[in-house]
Amino acid sequence: MPDTVLVLNSGSSSIKFGLFEISATEPSLLCKGLLDEHEAKPRLVVKGPAGEDLFETRRDAADTDGAHLFADVLGFIEDRFGAGNLRAAGHRIVHGGPDYSGPVVLTDDVMAKLSALTPLAPLHQQRCLAPVRAIGKIKPELTQIACFDTAFHHNMVPPANRFAIPRRFEARGIRRYGFHGLSFEYVAGRLAQIAPELIAKRTVIAHLGNGASLCALRHGRSIDTTMGLTPLDGLVMGTRCGTIDPGVLLYLQQHEKMSPEEVQHLLYHQSGLLGVSGLSADMRTLLASSEPTAREAVDLFTFRAAQAIAMMAATLEGLDGLAFTGGIGEHAREIRSAIGQRLGWLGVRIDAAANEETRERISDGGSAVDVFVIPTNEELTIARQCAALIRGRPVT
Structure with missing residues (x-):
């Protein structure tokens, strides 16, 4: 079986995911799904590339802290697509702060830096980092990669990225970062193709x-x-x-x-x-x-x-x-x-x-x-970035 990457895109009440084959030049979707932790019985739904039903399971709320759903995802992938082919899990991380302008492997040090950015995205940051921790416990040997919503805007320059406050705060990283970068990157690429x-x-x-x-x-x-x-x-x-x-x-x-x-x-x-x-x-x-x-x-x-x-x-x-x-x-x-x-x-x-x-x-x-x-596709953008990082190619 070909090499694959599991992409997780965390929202406020559910997590979209996709499994992509990365052997070819362009990642191709093998399956997609949803992890919903906020229903009375948390559920996992998996569909094929054309939307056909592949798998669904629910768990009693009392028996799960959310991590079981990730174990179910990983178990389904191994059963359906074989063990040993999953190269990485790629995650949408909302805030990369001043340090991260592209995808990066999630080490303990990187996780600590990203967790420290929570005050800058209080609704999102910990929500994005929770799957990293859950998968790390289930499959600690699996490489995990952060792909940032702020990265697309990282090269914005003054005056566009500047607040009118004393410069000492700017030196501490208080500036305009921008978000939705994974979506903007995808749409910019589609525009280049169609126009x-x-x-x-x-x-x-x-x-x-x-x-x-x-x-x-x-x-x-x-x-x-x-x-x-x-x-x-x-x-x-x-x-x-x-x-x-x-x-x-x-x-x-x-x-x-x-x-x-x-x-x-x-x-x-x-x-x-x-x-x-x-x-x-x-x-x-x-x-x-x-x-x-x-x-x-x-x-x-x-x-x-x-x-x-x-x-x-x-x-x-x-x-x-x-x-x-x-x-x-x-x-x-x-x-x-x-x-x-x-x-x-x-x-x-x-x-x-x-x-x-x-x-x-x-x-x-x-x-x-x-x-x-232009319908967006943040998951494909993440898969592309992960594939490039795994192959040692520049991420454009």
């Missing part, structure tokens, strides 16, 4: 989902993005506030007498679409609702997204291409249309029929900006 004429031009990728951010792209490189030191900054998100007046935070602590922990919980868990609508963090629910607050939350989402795309265009000194990706960007045609209408002054024209059918290119013939819908 190579855009490579040297001015393009914005809009990763819109429960977490959302933009990337200003030129020559396949990130030159600006909307998230900063943490994944809290930038666009309105499902439960996160995005950009906010720092004075609001001071007011909440000084006058509302909220503790830092209470403010953190408010900004990460109770704000965004959920906070404005008072109904849901799910864009599908809000689009289907007739409640005024739902419409207001959607309106704020598209307003801020269009505003930020214009900001990215200012960095790029123009706009030639716009690509939507992420759960909302890929599936919510109403959101794409609303954002396009707000950007009409920049020359964005979306073809209604193409947008309705979610075609790959949705701009009309008179649009000054080429507009695309």
Whole structure:
């Protein structure tokens, strides 16, 4: 059997995974699945590349701490694809801090450094590191590799990566890092394939989902993005506030007498679409609702997204291409249309029929900006990075 890499992409309530063959030039998917630890009975679902059912199991909540699910995954892989062919487990790690600009083997020292970055991504970092620890206990001889959401933005330079605070804090690593880099890397690669004429031009990728951010792209490189030191900054998100007046935070602590922990919980868990609508963090629910607050939350989402795309265009000194990706960007045609209408002054024209059918290119013939819908594939990006590291090749 060929060499394989197990890719794990940890979300807030579940973990997506994929097993990739890495013997060929391009990794190919052998199976994919979901580990859901938050149902009454935690479950593992495995499907084939075309979505066909391969395996499913559940465990009693009282009998598992989550690690059993990883043992089930590894056991399925050995039974189905043979023992001894798994070369590594690759993990999406949200924050790499100032030290990591590409994939790295996870040693005890690296794990300690990444764990220390938890205050910069309190919702995500430990969630991403937990599978590393679990697999390390089950299969300690297996190489594990970190692939970072911040790495794609690592070469951003001032002024784009700088805060207007005393430089002594910048020297301590307090700067804008950006996130969703694994998604942006994949979409940038797809754009190079389907619209190579855009490579040297001015393009914005809009990763819109429960977490959302933009990337200003030129020559396949990130030159600006909307998230900063943490994944809290930038666009309105499902439960996160995005950009906010720092004075609001001071007011909440000084006058509302909220503790830092209470403010953190408010900004990460109770704000965004959920906070404005008072109904849901799910864009599908809000689009289907007739409640005024739902419409207001959607309106704020598209307003801020269009505003930020214009900001990215200012960095790029123009706009030639716009690509939507992420759960909302890929599936919510109403959101794409609303954002396009707000950007009409920049020359964005979306073809209604193409947008309705979610075609790959949705701009009309008179649009000054080429507009695309490109499903992201973070797992494939991780597999590519792991394969390159294993083979000793440069990771581009």
